[in-house]
Amino acid sequence: MSTTLPKSPAKETVSVDPATNEMVVIANNSQMSTVWDRYAAQKPQCKFGMEGICCKICHMGPCRITPKAKLGICGADADTISARNVLREIAAGTAAHSDHGRMLVRALKMVAQGKSKDYKISDPKCLQAAASEFEIETAGRTDLEIANDLADFFMSQFAWSEEPNATLKLAPKKRQELWKKLDIAPSGIDSSVVELMHRTNMGVDHNYHHLIMGGLKCSLADGWVGSTIATTVSDILFGTPKPVRSRVNLGVLAEDKVNIIVHGHEPTLSEMLAVASQDEELLAYARSKGANGINVAGICCTANEVLMRHGLPIVGNFLQQELAIMTGAVEVMIVDVQCVMPSLAHVVKCFHTELVSTSEIAQSMGAEQMTFDAKNGYAQASLLIRKAIDNFERREKSRVHIPNESMEVVAGFSNETIFHMLGGHFRKTFRPLNDAIIDGRIRGVVGIVGCTNPKIQSNSAHVKLAEELIKRNVLVLSTGCSAIACGEAGLLTPEAALAMAGEGLREVCDVVGIPPVLHMGSCVDNSRILMAATNVLLEGGLGEDLSDLPVAGAAPEWMSEKAVAIGHYFVASGLYVVLGHPLYVAGSENVDRLLREEMEDITGGKFEWEPDPVMAADKIMAHIEKKRDALRINVKKERKVLGMKERRELNECKH
Ligand code: BF8
Ligand code: SF4
Secondary structure, three states: OOOEEEEEEOOOHHHHHHHHHHHHHHHHHHHOOOHHHHHHHOOOOOOHHHHHOOEEEOOOOOOOOOOOOOOOOOOOOOHHHHHHHHHHHHHHHHHHHHOOOOOOHHHHHHHOOOOOOOOOOHHHHHHHHHHHHOOEEEEOOOOHHHHHHHHHHHHOOOOOOOOOOOOHHHHOOHHHHHHHHOOOOOOOHHHHHHHHHHOOOOOOOHHHHHHHHHHHHHHHHHHHHHHHHHHHHHHHHHHOOOOOEEEEEEOOOOOOOOOEEOOOHHHHHHHHHHHHHOOHHHHHHHHOOOOOOOEEEEEHHHHHHHHHOOOOOEEEEEHHHHHHHHOOOOOOEOOOOOOOOOOOOHHHHOOOEEHHHHHEEEEEOOOOOOOOOOOHHHHHHHHHHHHHHHHOOOHHHHHOOOOOOOEEEEOOOHHHHHHHHHOOOOOOOOOOHHHHHHHOOOOEEEEOOOOOOOOOOEHHHHHHHHHHHHHOEEEEEEEEEHHHHHHHOOOOHHHHHHHHOOOOHHHHHHOOOOOOOEEEOOOOOOOHHHHHHHHHHHHHHOOOOOHOEEEEEEEEEOOOHHHHHHHEEEEEEEOOEEEOOOOOOOOOHHHHHHOOOOOOHHHOOEEEEEEOOHHHHHHHHHHHHHHHHOOOOOOOOOOOOOOOHHHHHHHOOOO
């Protein structure tokens, strides 16, 4: 490759994951540029961008706020500019998650209309439950009839309406009332995104406080509407995840098999690939070309989707996408939308790997475009697998370098699974979790989510924060690239509880048979974390609103606009959210103070920026203990030792 390389800092330690470091050294020795080289080349990064005080919303600009120019040409100050910039990120993040949701609703509608024989209603119970929740008639109707109405209902949630979005009613009553009172209950996903783009247009909304409140409203359309729809429809079509064992990290690539990587976010095609990779005819075809099988594995959130439902292995998270191709062992990488680096085009030029772009809205450079049509899902998946098999012969064996690392994981913790595992076969309930929180064996629950980012040693903050929290008896829920990082570090196994968790958490994990870090899915599945918090609240004994709970959220290595939207809907839901590095608001003391301090009096939640994962854990623990004190559950009680009968009851659910 002809790219001139900058000096890359500490190539051997870009990550705490040895497989990543090993591949980065290989990349650098072969003069192949990686995300870390390009990050180094970008330094020093623009201070105005970092502080959120540059504006190019109109063409009198671009403007930036400096000591000598405290106002943009139109008169906008640092507060207005940084708040508007945050809002545009929330709009983009909400659009990304929700459009993903819309694709799935389209697939549901297609199935309901009998337009594809390849997909089916895989979880009729989930379909029935969703239909009942949203008052869709189920009695005497077929699954497809119900699915048709449910798809129409979900689609209606995108447009503007007089009423707040109906899915908001999944939230606790008190929270819904607060949203209404604050006038931040969204009434349409698309209209919320449009409203933010309008409000931040030149010469519209200038009050930073009013702007940020508008941002919270749109973010709620992401979490409680678009992402919730995406998760629900995925479960209906592809099955609600159940605990499943698999392996994670670059070492899951197989030297003797055809390796196909699915990378991106939408699970419709990857589901078909998972099924088609078992096809006897295709397996025989692979053998005829000298391969010992077909290995479909994932990167980023598609990986989480196929892991949760099929137990397919994960190659890596966001920062490992280039490295996966550099192993020289990937026949085809299939990409769709979100978090796909344009740099892949350069990497595939150096290898036999074929890059295939499959989304109608996204074309990757250097990729062959094969727009996916779910009506012919299986046929297209088979075609892609044949393409990969044909490419196997072109693999240059002498250039193959697959790191040894791959870690065992147990994933698949939907809310339904947690209900089952905690409650056993006969008592589906969160009660044992609530009891453990109330009696202090578990101090609280924290969702660790989000990306990896070359600004931070990869995986380091995710893993350290998770380890610190489980050591302090906090149950961790994880999604997205954070879950993959935890998997690579060995935190997603029940054994990790025995080795690393504090005494109380260890006891609970041991009895129930769960890891101390529960993999709950992809980033849209942060909606599962919202529902887990709601379920804990509804179970009783821990207050009346989400903001009463001893819970928090964290995104220690985030990078995406989607994470900005997620952070805001967590805060709007009353949760304390610690980000490993700040939003672009340092240039506005007012916006910074609103998000980090004043917000607590408004929604009960707030942001904190804390790069040090141990200090982040300290701050989260202080928040959890503050909530526990307020709930008056921190009174000293005799530690309850489980009797034989209770242990037996709980053991029933180790299935
Ligand atoms: O949506 S955690 S890098 S893969 S944005 Fe992207 Fe971030 Fe990974 Fe999934 Ni989520
Ligand atoms: Fe400058 Fe105002 Fe235009 Fe922004 S909107 S670019 S601050 S003139």
